[in-house]
Amino acid sequence: MDPYKELMNVYDEVSTIGDISSLLGWDQNTYMPRKAAAGRGTQSAFLSKLAHRKITVPRVGSLLERLEAEPLDEVKSAVVREVRKIYTRKTSIPEELEAEIARSEPLSMQAWVDAKQKKDFSIFAPHLERVLELKKQVAEKVGYPEIPYDALLEEYEPYTRTAQVKEVFERLRKRLVPIIERISETQKDEVHIKGEFKPEVQENFYKRILRDMGYDFEAGRLDTTEHPFTIGTGDDTRITTHYYADDPRPALFSCIHEGGHALYEQGFLKENMHTPLGEACSLGIHESQSRMWENLIGRSLSFWKHYYPEIHRIFPALSNIPLERFYRAVNTVRPSLIRVEADEVTYNMHILIRFELEIEIFNGKLGVSEIPGAWNDKYEKYLGIVPENDGVGCLQDIHWSIGAFGYFPTYTLGNLYASQFFDAMKREIDVEGLLENGQLLPVLSWLRKNVHERGKLYPASELVRVVTGRELDESHFIDHVKRKYGNLYGISL
């Protein structure tokens, strides 16, 4: 058999296993009965081990060697590069280490839940020590170009070194901190949104927006969960949200956010399905899609010029709030403690803090017991506020408990990619004009052609270059913030 075809057959099976795992995960978070949890754990572990075994058989290694010696076209060459990447990473981590991680994560997560609830970091600390130790072992096994943290970042933002992220994040921080200070000084009166917003009315309206965005409900669905998420790919890409009957904003923006993720997944080329080109370029690029839809489109005045009359009509509680005030209500900038509730400007400071801490932790400069103190210092320094306890401080996020070090920076990378893509898009199409007329599909078409359909064809940094003609540059985001919030707050930023 043709070695490329044989390799793709293996990848097809591994992808099929991934699709099945996704469904198991979706069910676990939506409809699974409580007592089914133990069995579900067994099922997921079984599939994960199966996928690991299939992609690490020596035959895959020899197929890769043969293909690497051949002249290949751009697509095949990218595919081989990506399979090599997975093969090398997965074969370098001993099965016993993987198993130990799989065993310790649920315990660590449980300890984290407990610690967060009791606002007591000491409950979580020993587990975090263990997770860190295991993740350091992973870094050593996998290898890294400069520092161990590179090996972890690589999992979420491939081909990207810590030093590169650090450079752009430092520039971002230097420019963002004074902007936030300036906005904080000029707080205007707050716009309060109060009243009853029936979940079923919210749902209908958000589904309408999702349809307008181009989300295909015949290849996906919208359900309700505690925390919103997107799962699946291609013809089975499902999203979830969480409704609050006293405020439409959380579900509204999480629907648009998850819709952005889902459009990416629904947008890979059919012919690339079950190949690396039918997968997201990186988590940062994935996040750029959700953030663009949520923030650059969904929180823009143009967008609401079209949709506000309608949401205004269906929710009597908004009857006394004119468009401009509603626009302010969905764009209030205020330093706060909780990342997931932060506005689009201060959000990045939460990420920068975590990123800086993670590097210090992995460089051995910061011990586990020192984390709460360091966390609080940085919040005071960058955002001018100090958490009253670790529950709303260093215990707020699940990520560290499940060993997801290197994940946080992709959120801010997503914001930066989004702004840079958006500026490139605006050079080609009249985005504001389209939004004012409720025409969202041309935006999707641009994203399909420039981002979605390329999948993993290029590494993220190259994709940014190909699409925008430049290296990643935080100026696009900074300029957006200055323009938008300068206008909103009537100040010059």
Next chain:
Amino acid sequence: MDPYKELMNVYDEVSTIGDISSLLGWDQNTYMPRKAAAGRGTQSAFLSKLAHRKITVPRVGSLLERLEAEPLDEVKSAVVREVRKIYTRKTSIPEELEAEIARSEPLSMQAWVDAKQKKDFSIFAPHLERVLELKKQVAEKVGYPEIPYDALLEEYEPYTRTAQVKEVFERLRKRLVPIIERISETQKDEVHIKGEFKPEVQENFYKRILRDMGYDFEAGRLDTTEHPFTIGTGDDTRITTHYYADDPRPALFSCIHEGGHALYEQGFLKENMHTPLGEACSLGIHESQSRMWENLIGRSLSFWKHYYPEIHRIFPALSNIPLERFYRAVNTVRPSLIRVEADEVTYNMHILIRFELEIEIFNGKLGVSEIPGAWNDKYEKYLGIVPENDGVGCLQDIHWSIGAFGYFPTYTLGNLYASQFFDAMKREIDVEGLLENGQLLPVLSWLRKNVHERGKLYPASELVRVVTGRELDESHFIDHVKRKYGNLYGISL
């Protein structure tokens, strides 16, 4: 490693794959988006092939041989017997034949849907020919003690020969036909149930009944589908129903029916999970559980003495219908064309007709083109009615299109087992008294101890003997019918 333990490790993996497949099937019938169907087909086929490969590796054969040479206790010996059964069957069917069946079934099912809709048997006929040919090949590969149909029946009702079923079904037919004729002659005025029965009110009430039955909603759930079903086992056993806003009966009895199936699945011993003893004895025994709850309990006067005041209160449409008339309304015997809508008495005639036809088809006495005529003749002879077209005749059921020959008889076996178990139960506990007081849990306890917890410990015929002290005997069912409908219709049967 201990060979028994090694064998159980293999079985555990195969069971895990089965659990995953169940969830995929559940999702496919409840919430899966339309376009995900093709991908789901790939996923299910992958799992089915994986399970097949795992249980047919030569190592399983040699483990079985070693274990069969050892003295084993009752439990281990039953486990080894059952694994041997699967191993022998699965290894005897060539992978190419399995694949061919997997390929042709979706086409055949599609042709059946089309044929049924157009009431045109000729659309389905060539596909049915092909399915039959393949199933005959399966029978030849698997082998059979007397006739090829034995090999098919074996899949659903293990250790049971066609001749045994034939004998009891013939006796049943001879006793049942005159009873149905007698009842048909003495039709009373029909009790009409009309009005509005809100699905959410129905749902709440049926959930209440399911809880009373002992169904554990923390280890299962109730959803809505086109056709009701039960899926899963142990701590993840889900049921579905279909609500009609103008009649509470279909959803009510399908909930109780599926609840009966689910209680069986939830009732296997935890320590036997992922072994054959944590599985249903046979489809007939499975059906005995659903039928007992649906018909012997759920359609009894004692049951409604307790529940009627409540359903009467929540549904104003029932306000003019006293208990006795409601009891008649859920127990109307009338020959009809559609199996799934038939009452508990005439239902068995539908099965007998299918069973007789299947045997003739497999004996080569009845060609595919002759099926519609033979079908209509039997309906006229046994039930006194003739289908006006094949859509409500021989095309009504999905079974043949998916090659499920040998499945139908398990429905009537279920009815017979149910009556025989029920009589044994009544010798030990005061069932009527309990039902009148809404005490359903003692009934469940009896079933747990006598049927559920035994899983596949015994073949069905032996289980019946162990539990009731006798061979399977249709008299229990006949006596039940005579007693109940004699009273109801005021005649001596």
